[in-house]
Amino acid sequence: MALIKSISGIRGTIGGRAGDGLSPLDIVKFTSAYATFIRRNANKNSNVIVVGRDARLSGRMVLNMVVGTLTGMGFDVVNIGLATTPTTELAVVGEGACGGIIITASHNPKQWNALKLLNDRGEFLNDAEGKEVLRIAEAEDFDYADVDHLGREQKNYTYLRRHIEQVLALPLVDVDAIRQAGFTVAVDAVNSVGGVAIPKLLEALGVKQVEKLYCDPTGNFGHTPEPIPENLTGISDFMRQGKADVGFVVDPDVDRLAIIMENGEFFVEEYTLVAVADYVLSHTPGSTVSNLSSSRALRDVTERHGCTYTAAAVGEVNVTTEMRRTGAVIGGEGNGGVIYPALHYGRDALVGVALFLTLLAKSGMKVSELKATYPQYSIAKTKLELRPEMDVDAILQAVEKHYAGERVTTIDGVKIDFDDSWVHLRKSNTEPIIRIYSEARTMEIASELGEKVKQIVLSLC
Numbered sequence: 001m002a003l004i005k006s007i008s009g010i011r012g013t014i015g016g017r018a019g020d021g022l023s024p025l026d027i028v029k030f031t032s033a034y035a036t037f038i039r040r041n042a043n044k045n046s047n048v049i050v051v052g053r054d055a056r057l058s059g060r061m062v063l064n065m066v067v068g069t070l071t072g073m074g075f076d077v078v079n080i081g082l083a084t085t086p087t088t089e090l091a092v093v094g095e096g097a098c099g100g101i102i103i104t105a106s107h108n109p110k111q112w113n114a115l116k117l118l119n120d121r122g123e124f125l126n127d128a129e130g131k132e133v134l135r136i137a138e139a140e141d142f143d144y145a146d147v148d149h150l151g152r153e154q155k156n157y158t159y160l161r162r163h164i165e166q167v168l169a170l171p172l173v174d175v176d177a178i179r180q181a182g183f184t185v186a187v188d189a190v191n192s193v194g195g196v197a198i199p200k201l202l203e204a205l206g207v208k209q210v211e212k213l214y215c216d217p218t219g220n221f222g223h224t225p226e227p228i229p230e231n232l233t234g235i236s237d238f239m240r241q242g243k244a245d246v247g248f249v250v251d252p253d254v255d256r257l258a259i260i261m262e263n264g265e266f267f268v269e270e271y272t273l274v275a276v277a278d279y280v281l282s283h284t285p286g287s288t289v290s291n292l293s294s295s296r297a298l299r300d301v302t303e304r305h306g307c308t309y310t311a312a313a314v315g316e317v318n319v320t321t322e323m324r325r326t327g328a329v330i331g332g333e334g335n336g337g338v339i340y341p342a343l344h345y346g347r348d349a350l351v352g353v354a355l356f357l358t359l360l361a362k363s364g365m366k367v368s369e370l371k372a373t374y375p376q377y378s379i380a381k382t383k384l385e386l387r388p389e390m391d392v393d394a395i396l397q398a399v400e401k402h403y404a405g406e407r408v409t410t411i412d413g414v415k416i417d418f419d420d421s422w423v424h425l426r427k428s429n430t431e432p433i434i435r436i437y438s439e440a441r442t443m444e445i446a447s448e449l450g451e452k453v454k455q456i457v458l459s460l461c
Helices: 024-041 061-070 087-093 127-139 159-168 175-180 194-204 233-240 270-283 297-304 318-324 349-363 367-371 390-401 443-460
Strands: 003-006 010-014 048-053 076-082 101-102 112-118 152-156 183-189 207-212 246-250 259-260 288-291 309-314 329-331 337-339 378-385 408-411 414-416 422-427 433-439
Touching: 003 127, 003 152, 003 270, 003 378, 010 024, 010 159, 024 061, 024 101, 024 112, 024 127, 024 318, 048 061, 061 076, 061 112, 076 112, 087 101, 087 112, 087 337, 087 349, 112 433, 127 152, 159 194, 175 337, 175 349, 194 207, 194 349, 233 246, 233 259, 246 349, 259 270, 259 349, 259 443, 270 288, 270 297, 270 329, 270 337, 270 349, 270 367, 270 390, 288 297, 297 309, 309 414, 318 329, 318 337, 337 349, 349 367, 378 443, 390 414, 390 433, 390 443, 422 443
Parallel strands: 048 076, 048 101, 076 152, 183 207, 183 246, 288 309, 288 329
Antiparallel strands: 003 010, 010 112, 101 112, 246 259, 329 337, 378 433, 408 414, 414 422, 422 433
16 A cells, blocks of 8 residues: 655555555545645635546545535535546636646556645646645644535536637647548547547547547556556557557546557657647747756757757646746646646646647658657666665765766756766655666667766765
8 A cells, every 4th residue: 555645746545544545534634634725825716626537446436535525624616527637727727716636646557546736727736835735634734614614516527628629729729730631540548538538639620530449438447557668559559550640648637648650659758748849839939848857859849949948847837837937838748748838837638639630730741750850869767776874865966066067957856968968866755766867869878878877876875
């Protein structure tokens, strides 16, 4: 059993003793803490909190407890039912709500679930806000409403349709171009809510034919849900048969988008954002943002358009904060997370699909041909297991000193930028390890660089 408390929310495995997993008692406690935080800090004169969930097996149980707790705290709840993470974010704004809770463990396996916590802008709580929720929960510093001031629940299942309508209304989404291209598109939605959302979007975009793999939203995931190559052999094999022009894969809450090329090979998650940014920048020049562990290809494409790229600390809230500061027109994370402020400040696979299909239609290329037009990089990932006596902060400071002659960034761990490569070291919030990401022109060089830096770190311990 596992229960992980972080600034972005609470996630854990279902079952077991209270405090060891995401038990009913834990669900009530952390929902109560969040409601208390919202009551004390909300900027809007609203008593409404929006709740949506993905299709995982425990979703209905968790949703019922969250709704009951929120009404017990005196809040009115708009229950939008099965909904993607970005749909729930948009619903917070649509309802003029003071907050929102998304019940999803994102790419974690089916035994997991989580409470993702939103502010009144439909965006994740920042570091200080998240820590305050955890403090309130630890102290059990909350009071429930009396019988005359209980909240009410209202169900509103229209927000997926509204979400799709908002995507189609974006000036850079060209439905006519997509329709005329006559695309056949394959979709792997891992038997979660994306199995409803993505096919409906594709039909609205005028896609000629949609081939569905794992699109029944039962929560019985058809494979390990994280959209990375080793988990997606089914759609890769399907694409190799020449049955579709492009394949789209989403995680259970539909905020990450992976693309499969017409030959069955991976477009690579990092390049989802790169391609979409290339299209957006060609029509609306401006700055871009991604996190420190994302591919340098976004920087290269941004500069190719004569624009400015900025790196943020890892974490969606850090990326969106930097996007606001720089006025970025597009940004996101290298895990397939596209953030397009013209719609909202949240990772959104639906807007990623619409913008990518528009780009593909207008380019007249195959997906593999489009991929070849971008700077080619490979990212390798390794880790350093920490012993109890190791001082992580001291280790990272020693690494920073060792590489003082290079371009070093320390807003999130230590990142060293070389001419043709980089290495990023950051301590894990959930495991006793230092994560080491490295990027270079080939996977072999990237892996060698990561191992070299790992050995240097060991010599400094």
